[in-house]
Amino acid sequence: MTTAQEHFHAVHTTAGRPNPARQVWALVRRNLTHIKRQPEMLTDVTIQPVMFVLLFAFVFGGSIAIPGVDYKEWLLPGIMAQTMTFSAFIVAIGLNTDLGKGIVDRFRSLPIGRSSVVVARSVSSIIHSMIGIVVMSVTGLFVGWGIHEGVLRGLAGYGLLVLFGFAMIWVGILFGSALRSVEAVQGVMFTTVFPITFLSNAFARTDVMPDWLRFLAEWNPISALVQALRELWGNDGIPLREGAALPLQHPVLTTVIWAVGLSAVLAPLAVRAFVARTND
Amino acid sequence: MSGAPAIEAVDLVKRFGDFTAVDGVSFSVPEGTVFSMLGPNGAGKTTTVRMMTTLSRPTSGTGRVAGLDVVRDADAVRQRMGLTAQSATVDELLTGRENLRLVGDLYGLDRPTVRRVADELLERFSLDEAGDKVVKEYSGGMRRRLDLAASLVATPPVLFLDEPTTGLDPRSRVELWGVLRDLVRDGTTLFLTTQYLDEADQLADRIVVVDHGRVIADGTPLELKDRSGRASLVVAVSRGDEVRAAEEIVRSEVGELHVDPDARRITAPAEGVAALTRIAARLDEAGIELDDIGLQRPSLDDVFLHLTGHRAEETADAPAAVPAEAEEAVR
Ligand SMILES: Nc1ncnc2c1ncn2[C@@H]1O[C@H](COP(=O)(O)OP(=O)(O)O)[C@@H](O)[C@H]1O
Ligand SMILES: [Mg+2]
Numbered sequence: 288m289t290t291a292q293e294h295f296h297a298v299h300t301t302a303g304r305p306n307p308a309r310q311v312w313a314l315v316r317r318n319l320t321h322i323k324r325q326p327e328m329l330t331d332v333t334i335q336p337v338m339f340v341l342l343f344a345f346v347f348g349g350s351i352a353i354p355g356v357d358y359k360e361w362l363l364p365g366i367m368a369q370t371m372t373f374s375a376f377i378v379a380i381g382l383n384t385d386l387g388k389g390i391v392d393r394f395r396s397l398p399i400g401r402s403s404v405v406v407a408r409s410v411s412s413i414i415h416s417m418i419g420i421v422v423m424s425v426t427g428l429f430v431g432w433g434i435h436e437g438v439l440r441g442l443a444g445y446g447l448l449v450l451f452g453f454a455m456i457w458v459g460i461l462f463g464s465a466l467r468s469v470e471a472v473q474g475v476m477f478t479t480v481f482p483i484t485f486l487s488n489a490f491a492r493t494d495v496m497p498d499w500l501r502f503l504a505e506w507n508p509i510s511a512l513v514q515a516l517r518e519l520w521g522n523d524g525i526p527l528r529e530g531a532a533l534p535l536q537h538p539v540l541t542t543v544i545w546a547v548g549l550s551a552v553l554a555p556l557a558v559r560a561f562v563a564r565t566n567d
Numbered sequence: 568m569s570g571a572p573a574i575e576a577v578d579l580v581k582r583f584g585d586f587t588a589v590d591g592v593s594f595s596v597p598e599g600t601v602f603s604m605l606g607p608n609g610a611g612k613t614t615t616v617r618m619m620t621t622l623s624r625p626t627s628g629t630g631r632v633a634g635l636d637v638v639r640d641a642d643a644v645r646q647r648m649g650l651t652a653q654s655a656t657v658d659e660l661l662t663g664r665e666n667l668r669l670v671g672d673l674y675g676l677d678r679p680t681v682r683r684v685a686d687e688l689l690e691r692f693s694l695d696e697a698g699d700k701v702v703k704e705y706s707g708g709m710r711r712r713l714d715l716a717a718s719l720v721a722t723p724p725v726l727f728l729d730e731p732t733t734g735l736d737p738r739s740r741v742e743l744w745g746v747l748r749d750l751v752r753d754g755t756t757l758f759l760t761t762q763y764l765d766e767a768d769q770l771a772d773r774i775v776v777v778d779h780g781r782v783i784a785d786g787t788p789l790e791l792k793d794r795s796g797r798a799s800l801v802v803a804v805s806r807g808d809e810v811r812a813a814e815e816i817v818r819s820e821v822g823e824l825h826v827d828p829d830a831r832r833i834t835a836p837a838e839g840v841a842a843l844t845r846i847a848a849r850l851d852e853a854g855i856e857l858d859d860i861g862l863q864r865p866s867l868d869d870v871f872l873h874l875t876g877h878r879a880e881e882t883a884d885a886p887a888a889v890p891a892e893a894e895e896a897v898r
Pocket of ligand 1: 587
């Protein structure tokens with residue numbers, strides 16, 4: 288028996304016991320290292336939303352706004368909600384890239400919890416999106432946005448954003464597992480999730496929309512989140528339309544219901560898609 | 568657990584829809600030995616490895632690693648085996664060291680051990696200088712070595728390697744063989760798939776040859792080569808319109824032969840150097856121009872041609888006539 292073998296047997300006997308929390312943390316750190324090594328991965332939550340702020344505030348702003356009301360302040364919660372919705376993209380692309388590279392096979396051949404990879408991907412995507420929310424908040428402060436209702440309501444708004452982000456993760460796991468390539472993920476999600484964020488009150492007032500469009504926009508879960516943020520933060524310079532759909536009358540509660548409901552429906556589908564993709 | 572095989576498969580079957588990728592494969596690998604599954608692309612090697620390493624569920628049949636069922640005791644199996652998959656499974660954006668530490672963390676080794684094992688493995692695989700470079704900058708050979716190192720972090724007693732040297736340059740290949748031999752010397756049981764007979768020949772105690780998801784032969788490297796009829800005679804004709812004439816001459820000297828008109832190559836079982844000289848002289852007499860003539864050691868191709876009656880790379884239908892000896896091997 289060589290020294291190498293003795294040594295390796297020694298290691299084997301000290302081999303620790305798999306610990307789910309540590310596995311998730313190790314994988315989150317790995318995902319964040321990716322961002323550190325490829326900072327351009329962050330453009331989706333930095334340059335892109337900042338561009339939207341500038342575009343809408345200064346280009347379209349004039350035609351959407353009401354005289355005397357600060358459209359930028361009203362707009363910012365909308366763009367933050369959109370950024371958080373795009374967590375779905377971030378999860379889907381990250382997961383799909385890993386699946387395509389076979390690194391998930393490496394992880395699955397180790398004695399780790401089945402869900403660790405997905406949980407870690409979700410956590411790091413939320414962190415990724417939160418970086419974007421911080422960037423948006425700072426940008427907002429520069430263009431005159433602010434939180435006017437105190438710290439607690441301010442934090443409650445951020446809490447709602449994160450909660451909504453967790454619901455979007457299931458969408459990401461579903462698309463990321465079901466589609467076969469990163470290009471497919473980008474194509475399909477760009478043509479679905481992206482327009483859905485615009486079919487809302489994020490950028491434009493619903494009272495000037497045609498009936499059918501207003502119906503869709505006011506029942507859109509994103510609109511509830513946006514309205515909740517506007518109310519919590521005092522960014523509702525443009526008042527809610529008289530007789531707006533029920534969800535917008537109670538936006539905080541509705542956002543929580545949407546987040547929990549979407550998770551309840553999508554989680555089993557997402558898990559099934561992931562398991563199907565990683566078996567065989 | 569001496570006596571019990573380290574790896575065992577009984578009638579493994581894997582179907583994808585109505586396509587059968589693995590069609591009743593059985594084998595048994597004693598502890599501390601090297602077992603090689605040899606076969607062309609699409610033979611079912613990766614599918615077999617995936618089933619044995621818990622990544623894919625067998626449609627039917629049983630796989631056992633270290634006496635544990637790969638389906639029922641999947642978690643326990645994962646603690647006892649390492650896998651170096653066919654496509655690299657290291658993280659390109661992490662450094663070599665970070666990759667190994669990640670695997671150590673996932674196994675739940677304590678932190679000082681994780682650090683020490685990562686450093687030691689980097690050194691052992693001559694990656695210590697590149698240890699802090701991101702893997703994207705690694706050569707193919709370095710990636711392979713890192714991939715292998717990652718499989719060894721928890722020193723599994725059983726190691727599966729799926730085509731570990733495919734795509735490597737000859738030098739890296741020989742280096743990797745050296746590493747594998749060291750592992751075997753230290754008591755690891757190896758299961759290795761390959762498309763190259765010489766690789767199986769170099770490393771394996773026992774080989775199964777697979778094609779279309781079935782075992783078509785089984786034996787020691789020596790037995791297989793004997794069965795496939797020593798060396799072959801290869802004649803490469805310069806001009807396409809002389810292939811037929813050359814074929815006539817070769818046929819009159821040897822029995823069966825294989826002609827590849829596109830490559831202008833005639834292959835036949837070698838009947839010794841005397842036959843070679845005779846054939847060369849007669850071709851010369853007939854004024855047939857040659858690019859090359861000589862004896863070739865048996866290759867996977869020859870083994871295949873002999874065992875199945877079709878060439879390895881042909882996607883021919885199931886072999887028309889499986890030789891009796893191969894039939895026996897399946898049982
Ligand atoms: N997930 C899958 N779905 C359908 N067919 C598959 C799948 N995986 C492998 N196959 C098919 O099974 C056969 C064996 O593949 P594989 O095990 O990868 O062969 P090898 O590793 O020997 O080259 C091939 O014909 C391949 O196309
Ligand atoms: Mg393969």
